[in-house]
Amino acid sequence: MRARASKTRLVGIRCFQVPSRNLNAKEYIDLIDWQKCVLTEPPITKSISDADLESVVNVPNILTLVPCLACCARGLPRALLWRLAGRRGGEPGEYSLDEAGYVGGDGDNAGDSDPGGMGMVKSDDGHVPAGHKVMVAVHLHLPTLMYLAVRMRQGRVARQVARQADMMRVWLLLVAAVACVSPVQAGRILFLSPVASKSHKNFFMGIVNALADHGNQITVVSAYQPSNLRKNVREVVLPDLDVSRIAPNTSDSKMTGLLTVIREIPGICSDALEKEEMQNLLTEEFDLIMLSAAFSDCFLSVVHRMKVPFIYVFPAGLVSPFSDITGNPSFPSFVPIKFLPFTHPMTFTQRAVNTLSEVIYGIFNGHLTRRYNECRRRGLCPEDMPSMHTIRYNSSIVLINSVKTVDLPHRPIVPAVVHAGGIHCQPSQPLPKDLEDWVQGAGKDGYIFFSLGSVVTPSSMPEKHRKTLVEVFGSLKQRVLWKWNKDTMEDLPPNVRLGKWLPQQDILGDSRLRLFITHGGLLSTMESMYHGVPVLGMPVSADQENNMREVENDGWGSVLLWDDLTPDTLKEKIQFVMGNNEFKTRVAHQSSVMKDQPQHPSEVAVYWVEYVMRHKGATHLRCPALDMSWYEF
Template identity: 45%
Template sequence: MFGKIATVVAMTVMVMALMVVQETNAARILMAVPIGTRSHGNFYMPLAEELARRNHTVTYVTGYEKSSSHPNIRVVVVPDVNIFDKMPNLFTTDRFTAIGAIYNDMKEVCIKALSHEAVQRLNDEKFDLVILYLALTECFLSFAHKLKVPFIYVNPNKLLGAYAAAAGSPPFPSLDASYMLDLEYPLTFTGRMMSTAQDLLDVLFHNWVFIPSLDDECRARKLCPEDMPYLGELRYNGSLFITNSVRTMEKPTLPYTPTLVHAGGIHCRPAKPLPEDLQQWIAGAGEPGFIFFSLGTLIKSSDLPDKYLKVLVEVLGSLQQRVLWKWDKETMESLPPNVRLVKWVPQQDILGHPQLRLFITHGGLFSTQEATYHGVPILGIPVAIDQHYNMRKVQKEGWGHVLYWEDLTYDNLRGHILQLMDDKRILDEVHQRSRLMRDQPMSPADWATYWVEYVLKHQGASHLRSPAVYIPWYQLYNADVWALLVVTTMLTTSLMSWLSFRILRALIRWCCASRKTKKE
């Protein structure tokens, strides 16, 4: 009897001790990610929720109405900073023009978000760590400086040149081109020239245009303290770079420093049961199954030019499969009887449905990752930003096709759809890639959270940072050494050429003099 009581008491003490330890290790984390597309929240929120489940308190700053059921997450909404929502019609605007418009607005949007009253009130609170969106939001580094705490970058895409350098993982434009370019691996000589030029322009833009302008504006508006180092220097002090990439599935594989944490597919999850009415509609498709068509959250399907819409309606209406079409309006003219319109749908529950035969998509990174996770072949019709890059990559890997809008015809579209649904090699490839993506030692959320807690535990984990972050570019790439070698080689060659010329001239004179002497 007394033994049982002693056991219960001991267990109670142990549980209380564990609770005390957990509470002691709990951190207050500021996750400031107000700028980006709505889908970017699918990368940030799973990390925030996993941190909250581990008893950390997360203040989540976003530009969209976002809710979380976890009591440890406080959402702070910053309105009117969603520049992606104000983009022009992407079907009629060149993608580089659209990207240029984003860059032009980013400085003002960053300052606007930082100066918002709800954000400024956070200066009066205490935090142990700051997590920031990577791209073009360096004005929020002022929080990390004021709080004297480590900061971590999160990036819902792959790293571009300027940010790869900040991570201490210099880019390799000879291997992997920016997603801004319509290139694929292996790169040709012309491709390497274009890739190198793009990376150089990206670095020059950030280091010589955007960052200096943002730093001046932030100080002028008294949002950045006077004692704060230059933003261009401060941005190199990131403890981690959490990126939306699956390390074991990258092509080409690249070398990375320990500060780069791959959490690709952090948003992917097993499918859940669909709403009853939708499930019944899908079940009615029978053996042929159904097709899902979505252009994501950034692109409005209703912006489709009439010539494209007409082809899509004709082809989809001619199929024996039912088609679930994500459409941002209530109705559509000449809607075929086998097509159902939805404004929103739980995409992963659709992609994981056993009757789904094909996913027609714009080719956004989140959509292609979800298709990989659920083992669904895709037909990509890219529109803007990284979508062309993503879909060329998918096609090269052999589990989907890319069809450009300018090539959209009845025969082309129908041919791609039928081939993708019937080609066993494509189905086998996408199922194999699904197995590869799921075969990880721990979930992406657990992996990313482990490293966040590692940074907290080791006060910034500065020992992980590569010295490549701190040395000048000409030392990193041995430009001074190569310059010396080139100059030395040129001088040596010139000297040898001069000596050879003098010796040869002397020999010729000697020979001529000898012949002249013999004749005399």
Template identity: 45%
Template sequence: MGAGDGLAAYSKGAGEGLAAYSKGAGKGLAAYRWVQERAWLHVARVQERAWLHVARVQGGGGLAAYSKGAEEGLGALARVQERAWLHIARVQERAWLHIARVQGTAWLRKGAGRVLLEAHTTRNRVIRVRFYVRDLMMMSEDKIVSELAQQDVIEAKFITRYSEGYTSDTRDHNAYRDMRLPGSVAVAVAVVVVAMMVMAVKTATPIESTQTTVASRILVVDLFGTRSHKNFIMAIAEELAQRNHKITYLTGFESTHIRPNVREVYIPNTNFFNSLSNLFTSNSWGITGDALRLMHTSCAQGLVSPKFQSIQDEKFDLVILNVVFSDCFLLYAYTNQIPVIYVSANQVQSMYNDLAGTPYFPSIGGNHFLDLEFPLTFTGRMFTVLVDLFAATWGYWQYIPSMDADLRSRKLFPDDVPSLAELRVNSSSLFITNSVRTLETPAMPYTPTVVHAGGIHCRPSQPLPQDLEEWAVGSGTEGFIYFSLGSLVKPSDMPEKYRSVFLKVFSSLEQRVLWKWDEETMEGLPPNVRLSKWLPQQDVLGHPQLRLFMTHGGLLSLQEATYHGVPVFGFPVAVDQRTNIKKAQREGWGRALSWEDLTYDTLRNNILDVIQNTRMRVEVVRRSGVMRDQPMSPGAWTTYWIEYVIRHRGATHLRCPAVHMPWYQLYNVDVWLTVVAVTGMLLLLVFWLAYGCLRCVFSHCLARTKSKRD
């Protein structure tokens, strides 16, 4: 059916179409809504050639005749909207819901729906519509005015009855049932409706969410993590504050920075990392052991601190806990019936899968701290299982019971409060992880309770301070290198033997070096090296003349390097830094060097190799594109799900039942053992029967042979 035939069908069925429109309390616009995503997206592409021409005709008096007494063109419709379209808005709960139920069936066979369906189904028919549009453009203004002038009286009656007849479904039906409009009027109405639809499509903007959440009061507990943990969690708090939520942020680090809608409450003597000794000379396992011995008491110290006691009577709508050593605050959330969300500044690990409410598969991911490469070998899977088993045993038999006992001995909560072990499994509504899901290797399965917020702290670079910008630009075509060991490590604690190697290598390079150092000066500093106590790291990483990022391998630093497309050269010091930088090396956009292997040759050769390695730069630029290619920004995505939990009072319907299942049921161990046992018994039975049959046969044969001999 061509465009002309389609419009003829529209004209012929105008009475039926408009009657059906009134029956459905707005069926004409139902067709409009249905085709808004499909047919009229094509119309929008040709609107500058067609409908803008129509608009010019309207301005010249084309539709002025259409509505006698109106000021000009669609002015009449603008006045009618106060009585008609606004009335439609009042009845839309009945109208649009009804349209949604029927729009895919009968309505598409009537009136304008026939033309729209023809335009949507095949490309050839769309082309025919285009030809009709071209013909419409070629139609003279006088001809349009003449066509419309012939229907002045009928149109005026139609508009009047259209606007006044919307008081009820019955009145609408009768008004339009009695109206039988000639074909030219139907064409004019079609032009007006189509023009309005195209205008709506043109002015439409993408909508991320139609849900709104009233500003809430949120308590964030981040007393026991590192400064990098705070950088990640504070980025989430700032996103929520921008949505007008009121944030109370408990922290173990002093801060003078003032953020709108964020109230930082510093609680001293709670953060273990404030008292760390020289990390260059300390043993990582020793640091971990010290932390494990202190953590169950440090959490209780936060609960009993005067500053928390002064705010604990305030009403909060949500509690966000850093997953590191914050479990004692579950009792506070439970007694006040507040939903809880856990936040991890790292990826989901085996020790937190129960908090995340997601199954864990050690055969795929491996233990994060073992630095294993996928696919795991049998040995790798064995080590992963043993380490995970040790962590689970220690957590549920030592850490949680000792913290629970400490809290109850202090009489902080009533005896009828469930144990911490129960609250850990039953309280968490979401688990926010600092990981970019599309960059995880291997890809892991997750339940809806896991929200990926990796890169939430990343942002486009801004211009550097003037003096630093001049220094960076002065590096010329060779560019400059940025060297930072993060916030956990104190650079001046670096042993002299390592510092002297860096200075010798830097002095031999053609590139300039920007070194984050915690002191004003340094003995023997080469002229091409600049020191600074603080630097806007993301602005430095986004500078076009940066050639290399030398880093300690912190997760946030590596995410920022990925975001800005900069290859890395890492010197891991403690915690998970070795795992992070080794992973970057395996993925082909970084290089790792242990401090024990640091010499003049190894350092210089690796620096030059990374700078000159085009494959590394291509890979990190590719990863940057993947990281940025998300349906929503990490901030918008995370904020949506946090507000979702607030709106749905904890959103317990998101939790996977696997969390409450014994491991042998979750992984069907009992089923497989039964299958193996039954199969083994059947095989034994078959073997026994076969053995018996063969024995009988041989016995019979031997007996016959013996009888013949006798």
């Protein structure tokens, strides 16, 4: 009826006109503007009057028989009738579907006299022989049938367009994948971390695993057995080099622990270099050396022997006196030295002490570097090797364990310093079953996790400290999970569980954890931030007090020094941190900032390591300050 009312009356042969298409459509139905489609009348209705068509439109469920209109009833399959009529069969006296799925009468004779396969249609007036020329109106009026016919046609066109678009997307993805393939071939890398703690190795292995996943072959030299075997990674273990034997305990002063390290480390480094396992590696070929920046200067002789570029890897941030190896300026006026308990902003007195301390630490570091010349006396370093001071200033880049956006206070950084902080952090996994059962027993009160890290031997702490911890932990309604290096403890409270090894990140990521009591090592601090857990810091040595002061200053934890440890102070601090909702809000924000990076730290580390291999070093990133004397600078 719309076609007759329009100005596009059919003249001659009726041809289907494809409407304009909208290739930006998200749904098939939007591919066509149906209101603008050109409508033409089908030839089969030309002899039907307007009144008859209107009767079909206005009176549902009628059967109209029109002579001279051929129709093969078996050409209407069941599926089409189901979709058009919205049901399986017709009303009594109208039509029904036989078992083959075609139109037929509702009696037993439907289709019986149809040798040509035309079927039988029955009306209220009686039977019509099969093959009679009829038109069937079934529930849906004629314009709707015409509309659906157009839709079916357009659906086929749309599917064809969609298939072509899908094929184009596939080809584009393949081209992009080929274009993104790095031209760098897998490199052979020697990673030297002979004198380091287990926690330092956790950071190093984050870098190693990322490089291995990128196809590089890495040989790792350390004092610790591998926790698992990994493709493209070979670990060479140097026995009897565990630095925990010289680590300070909770009763040592910070200066005592530092002097012990300065006295012992150069000899340990030479011992590591002398090991047969290490000497055997000197005959192999590598494309790059990665060297732990702390306590490994005697291994600069390996860099000299192999004549390949090398990269320093530092398990902390860019702190004095190690910042000088990149030529990065120090800013003692607002960046506190990690070994001092200062935070920004500092008072005038603190700035003066901080500046003087940086000068003193620089002198100490120079003295320590000269002590590494012991390897020359033991015949482990080549005679033609320049001074270690000269070699250490020729690293291509330095990878540091720092997240730029949360490393406060912010300071200028030279291009050769690459931030890879948090590369060891990872989402938590379900707790082991035995530990999970124990945690469930804590109920709604939750539990507390206490760990002094991997360097300090917990059982070496003074007995007065141990008894204070036992007394306070036993008085809490929370359960306490305590990392301890022995299987048992005589006076262990029933709510306390010991563990020699505990899955720290899985614990920190557990929503039932109420508090993390930590020694304040950088890796533990970063893991706490990553998982959003407030902390109570009980620092032992090195940079730990400074790390915890920064946490306290940033508003998501508190500090308790061992000299101030009593049952009352410990319990007060525990309740203070657990009951402070501002701490939880602040650490959740810091966690969000830490994770919101343009690239994952593993991608950053891989890019810059392979960058150095591609360019056979990175002397073009070298800061000019490295070639200037102190008075020239």
